[in-house]
Amino acid sequence: MGYNLTQKILLNHLVSGTLQPGQEIAIKIDQTLTQDATGTMAYLQFEAMGIPRVKTELSVSYVDHNTLQTGFENADDHRFLQSTAAKYGAYFSRAGNGICHQVHLERFGVPGKTLLGSDSHTPTAGGLGMLAIGVGGLDVAVAMGGGPFHMVMPRVVNVRLHGRLAPWATAKDVILEVLRRLTVKGGVGKILEYGGEGIKYLTVPERATITNMGAETGATTSIFPSDEVTRAFLRAQGREEVWVELGPDPDAAYDEVLDIDLSSLEPLVACPHSPDNVKPVREVGPLAVDQVVIGSCTNSSYLDLMKVAAILKGKVVHPRVSLVIAPGSRQVYAMLAQNGALADLVAAGARILECACGPCIGMGQAPPSGGVSVRTINRNFKGRSGTADARVYLASPETAAATALTGRLTDPRELGDPPEIALPERFHVDDRMILPPADNPDDVEIVRGPNIKPLPVAEPLPRSIQGRVLIKVGDNITTDHIMPAGAKVLPLRSNIPAMAEYVFAAVDPSFPRRAREAGGGIIVGGENYGQGSSREHAALVPMYLGVKAVLAKSFARIHRDNLINFGILPITFIEPADYDRLEQDDVLQIDQVHQALQDGADLEVKNVTRNFTIKARAQVTPRQVEIILAGGLLNYTRRG
Ligand code: F3S
Numbered sequence: 224m225g226y227n228l229t230q231k232i233l234l235n236h237l238v239s240g241t242l243q244p245g246q247e248i249a250i251k252i253d254q255t256l257t258q259d260a261t262g263t264m265a266y267l268q269f270e271a272m273g274i275p276r277v278k279t280e281l282s283v284s285y286v287d288h289n290t291l292q293t294g295f296e297n298a299d300d301h302r303f304l305q306s307t308a309a310k311y312g313a314y315f316s317r318a319g320n321g322i323c324h325q326v327h328l329e330r331f332g333v334p335g336k337t338l339l340g341s342d343s344h345t346p347t348a349g350g351l352g353m354l355a356i357g358v359g360g361l362d363v364a365v366a367m368g369g370g371p372f373h374m375v376m377p378r379v380v381n382v383r384l385h386g387r388l389a390p391w392a393t394a395k396d397v398i399l400e401v402l403r404r405l406t407v408k409g410g411v412g413k414i415l416e417y418g419g420e421g422i423k424y425l426t427v428p429e430r431a432t433i434t435n436m437g438a439e440t441g442a443t444t445s446i447f448p449s450d451e452v453t454r455a456f457l458r459a460q461g462r463e464e465v466w467v468e469l470g471p472d473p474d475a476a477y478d479e480v481l482d483i484d485l486s487s488l489e490p491l492v493a494c495p496h497s498p499d500n501v502k503p504v505r506e507v508g509p510l511a512v513d514q515v516v517i518g519s520c521t522n523s524s525y526l527d528l529m530k531v532a533a534i535l536k537g538k539v540v541h542p543r544v545s546l547v548i549a550p551g552s553r554q555v556y557a558m559l560a561q562n563g564a565l566a567d568l569v570a571a572g573a574r575i576l577e578c579a580c581g582p583c584i585g586m587g588q589a590p591p592s593g594g595v596s597v598r599t600i601n602r603n604f605k606g607r608s609g610t611a612d613a614r615v616y617l618a619s620p621e622t623a624a625a626t627a628l629t630g631r632l633t634d635p636r637e638l639g640d641p642p643e644i645a646l647p648e649r650f651h652v653d654d655r656m657i658l659p660p661a662d663n664p665d666d667v668e669i670v671r672g673p674n675i676k677p678l679p680v681a682e683p684l685p686r687s688i689q690g691r692v693l694i695k696v697g698d699n700i701t702t703d704h705i706m707p708a709g710a711k712v713l714p715l716r717s718n719i720p721a722m723a724e725y726v727f728a729a730v731d732p733s734f735p736r737r738a739r740e741a742g743g744g745i746i747v748g749g750e751n752y753g754q755g756s757s758r759e760h761a762a763l764v765p766m767y768l769g770v771k772a773v774l775a776k777s778f779a780r781i782h783r784d785n786l787i788n789f790g791i792l793p794i795t796f797i798e799p800a801d802y803d804r805l806e807q808d809d810v811l812q813i814d815q816v817h818q819a820l821q822d823g824a825d826l827e828v829k830n831v832t833r834n835f836t837i838k839a840r841a842q843v844t845p846r847q848v849e850i851i852l853a854g855g856l857l858n859y860t861r862r863g
């Protein structure tokens with residue numbers, strides 16, 4: 224039996240373990256990426272390991288999230304990151320150069336290599352045939368230090384694309400269809416490997432839209448083969464020399480298969496407030512729209528924005544609609560400026576933002592109260608836009624542009640024939656906003672402004688845990704619920720004491736005070752606890768407040784790993800119905816935790832307040848047990 228593409232790359236990088244789904248493996252990491260909202264912590268953690276230079280083939284530190292500078296905080300972070308990159312051997316992509324995933328695809332991605340990124344949409348590079356995984360910053364810091372990345376071997380799903388997309392159906396509609404079928408939980412513990420004859424009609428930026436938003440299924444990553452389409456993209460980027468042909472063996476086996484007929488797809492939209500709440504555009508509405516946002520790491524490529532410019536050319540946005548456009552990278556921005564498309568966008572009334580995450584992470588452009596926003600981004604969780612009662616719909620750039628013109632959610636097929644836009648023979652290449660590491664690191668001084676606070680470190684796990692249920696939440700709680708983003712909180716990412724005031728802010732603002740008064744405690748969650756982003760602050764800051772365990776029905780992958788990395792015990796109910804028997808403020812006691820973890824035994828969770836005992840399980844590997852007992856990955860790594 225031959226190998227699939229995922230297995231081939233993993234075998235090439237395997238440090239320990241075997242590729243049996245469910246077994247722990249360790250792989251060598253070739254490249255890392257960090258962005259500023261997670262990168263400050265990652266570099267503080269790297270510093271704490273005492274390693275002088277990164278040991279990967281390539282590490283890049285991007286600034287793209289916190290670019291709105293309403294106070295000194297973000298600028299302090301940028302300076303810190305610029306100096307740490309120079310000193311420790313990473314490339315530094317300056318604010319203004321673009322969104323990490325878009326820039327990485329354009330300038331750094333290499334087929335067949337492994338990439339670990341402290342951002343959940345790192346799988347974007349899977350569009351180039353990389354095995355690209357999003358994790359917490361601490362895992363990236365360890366990889367920068369030369370450590371392998373450990374994960375439980377996922378099941379590999381072959382997503383076979385058949386036929387060809389109909390006019391106005393797009394890559395965004397492909398991934399929305401995948402989400403409709405798999406839901407936001409259906410990819411957990413899986414890698415989505417694309418194949419089938421339909422892939423040859425999809426360009427690399429289109430493939431990257433699909434692998435980007437595969438993160439919303441909970442998948443570990445998504446990947447396309449590296450073929451002639453990949454080669455053409457790399458050639459146009461002036462990087463053909465890094466191309467290799469890579470694909471599955473003809474007799475490769477997969478754990479699952481998902482078939483999608485591209486020719487049957489039509490424009491789709493994810494309705495509030497979940498990326499899997501997907502419906503055909505024609506079935507939603509009539510829906511008046513207040514704002515259209517075109518951008519983000521999902522859909523802000525040259526191809527995307529050229530199509531938008533062609534749709535808007537010679538027209539003007541509807542009077543009710545505020546249209547904002549953020550090009551994905553400086554390369555895209557420069558090319559739009561050079562070929563006149565930018566002038567078409569401006570003439571149509573678009574408000575052009577800098578190349579950054581911007582509205583996607585709630586940094587500016589919050590919709591009006593109760594407003595409807597149609598966005599090309601990848602997440603529409605309640606409140607993420609910055610307006611608590613806004614309703615956000617996720618759609619393709621074509622649907623978004625058509626909607627901006629009519630002022631109502633519009634199926635772009637109403638516009639007639641779609642624009643024909645091809646990839647350029649040559650992209651505009653100018654890497655002067657990417658600073659190489661310093662040749663003389665000893666001369667580089669790390670610049671620490673007042674926003675850079677020392678790194679909190681967890682205590683080793685006590686032998687018995689006793690604590691109050693600080694909060695009981697429902698299913699699909701996102702990292703945005705646990706640790707919100709947005710213009711107020713994001714600038715505090717390198718200042719954990721200040722961030723601690725915002726834990727669960729939108730769910731229960733009294734949480735931080737209660738956690739402090741109780742000296743920490745336990746969180747009770749439903750299914751898929753911690754879905755969404757890779758932000759380790761959703762584990763790090765609760766750790767800072769003394770949270771010792773999270774007892775949930777199930778966890779999202781990255782968040783569960785982050786909890787372990789910060790010494791918080793993630794445990795699941797053996798009987799999910801026991802969830803209903805716990806209330807906020809109940810005092811729980813878990814004895815002989817160390818012994819049970821080391822023996823792989825179930826944990827007895829005693830409800831001291833109501834006098835009954837339930838059983839819970841920590842599905843952790845022996846290595847993860849060691850990490851939790853040590854009080855997190857940093858302690859574990861430093862111990863050697
Ligand atoms: Fe940025 Fe939004 Fe992507 S925050 S990295 S554009 S998901």
